Amino acid sequence: MSFFRPLAVALTLTLVAAAPMTAMARPDVVHAGNKAGAKDAQKHFPMAADQFEKRMEKRIEKAREKLEKRMGKHNVPDGKRAEMRKRFEASAVELRAAAKRAGADGKVTAEEAKEVRERARELRGKGKEQRKEHKRGDKRDGKAV
Secondary structure, three states: OOOHHHHHHHHHHHHHHHHHHHHHOOOOOOOOOOOOOHHHHHHHOOEEHHHHHHHHHHHHHHHHHHHHHHHHHOOOOHHHHHHHHHHHHHHHHHHHHHHHHHOOOOEEOHHHHHHHHHHHHHHHHHHHHHHHHHHOOOEEOOEEO
16 A cells, blocks of 8 residues: 555656646647737737727726726725726826827837837826825825825
């Protein structure tokens, strides 16, 4: 009996380790965890301006849904919800304008799209900072600001 237990453990560990190894042996196969790289970006760009604007609008709508879900989850008061929606919409207007500027010539290049994404990231960071200020009650070093 003592011989079979270590054998079973060794066999199990070998089989568990073998599955990922076979996946690494086939680089030509695209796996679910494989992220799109620079080659994929080259395939999609240049993109038509209206298509890019539709994608941006879709992302904005997804972010709006996420905001609403979080506000519901955390029971944010109505006054604060209106303020947050107003700030969100101001950022969305700015992103739409950036997308329009990127597609002014009818095409959006990968570089232009990257600039729009960076601006979106900055605006997201600005919103996070505002939420942090709200959480700490606008207090710094124990003193009200």
